Amino acid sequence: MAEVFCQRSLxxxxxxxxxxxxxxxxxxxxGDHVVMSFASCGQCENCRRGLGGYCPDLYGRNFSGARPDGSSPCCGTNGERLSGYFFAQSSFGDHALANERNVIKIRKDVPIELMGPLGCGIQTGAGAVINALKPGAGTSIAVFGAGSVGLAAIMAARVVGCATIIAVDLNQKRLDLAKELGATDAVQAGEGTGDAIRALTGGEGVQYSLECTGLPQVVRQAVDALRLTGVCGTIGVAPIGTEFTLDMNAILFGRSVRGIIEGDSIPDIFIPQLVELWRQGRFPFDRLVTRFPLSRIEEAAQASERGEVLKAILLPEQ
Structure with missing residues (x-):
């Protein structure tokens, strides 16, 4: 896209x-309507295999605030370089500069102001189920953390036909919403979480679990909730250096744990698929969003941090 001034860096x-x-x-x-997603190099082995989320340069291209060569599309009044390329888009502004690889064309008959969250968090949760874990119809899954990412995963689990979909969270309002969006059961997070999940699955545990909080103790709960040969996906983001511990015997008996970035998605394929599922009423991610004008960005951030808003959408003011 054209190099235009980015009013805000993030x-x-x-x-x-x-x-x-x-x-x-x-x-x-x-004139094309687009969603902006994450950036990747497009040339490494993983990118060529359609696994751009595992590009070795993922951090540099998305979180450095600069282009791969270190330059920025933004500068201060005195010519100093400003960070203006966060996630290869810096979309907190009236205009944004993006790369051809992370711009996804979508159909024009859907509300463009609603589609932005598909570019990262919603894609991550839904893709973790549909693309990465790939549970078959009639299987069981527990989703730990009923924020926007976890709720996207729950909606996706309903789409693929999971028979038992267990939402785990501390917030009762989010658990209630999870039930409305496809969860068959809701469990209050705490010391008895594992026992509650096993009670709901005939004592065996779930075939799949998904950890969306980034908390080490919750990763342990998600693994311990698995039946033998079950698979736990971890998508919660934690500070670099965060560690978690597992009972080695839990893994020895056929259980496995895998990290998932951006839902193992090929955005050019997956985002239009999610748009179509939304149009059909099968993936109502609009239930998760709250709109704010861009001038109220601080209010939106604080409401999100307090847990009052699941997914804030900022709208540029005309």
């Missing part, structure tokens, strides 16, 4: 209408 999961493209861009054209 922001990811944006959506909008293409204003201008570079001379070598062929994927989108001015």
């Amino acid at each position: 922001g990811h999961g944006g959506s909008g209408i293409v204003v201008e493209v570079g001379s070598s861009v062929t994927k989108v054209a001015p």
Whole structure:
């Protein structure tokens, strides 16, 4: 897309209408409606295999605040470089600069202001189920953490036909919403979580679990909730260096744990699929969002931190 001034440096999961493209861009054209997702190099082995979330340069391209060469599209009044390329988009602004690889074209007959969250968190939760864990129809899954990512996973588990879908959280309102969105059961998080899950699954535990909190103690609970040969996916983000412990015998008897980034998604394929599921009423992620004007960005951040808002959408003011 064209190099336009980014008014704010942070922001990811944006959506909008293409204003201008570079001379070598062929994927989108001015007037296209797009969602902005994560960036990857497109050249490493993992990228070539459709696993851009595991690009070795994922951190550098998404979290450095600069282009791969260290430059930035933004500068201060005195010419100093400003961070302006967060998640390769910096979408907290009226305009954003993105890369051709992380711009996803979508159909024009859906509300563009709603689609931004598909670019990261919603894609992550739904993809963790649909693309990574791939539970079959009639299977069981427990989702630990009923925020926007966990609730997206719960909706996806209903889409693929899981028979037992257990939501685990401390917040009763979120558990109630999880039941509305597809969870068959809701469990209050705590010391008795594992016993409650086993009681709901005939004493065996679930075939799949998904940890969405980034808390070491919850990872342990998610693994301990598995039946023999069960699989736990971890998608919660924790500070670098965070460690968790497991009983080695829990893994020895066929259980496995795997990390999942961006739902193992190929955004150009998966995001349009989620849009279509939403159009059909099968993936109502709009139930998770609260809209704020961009001028109330601080209020939106505080409400999210307090747990009052699941997914805040910031709308540029005309």
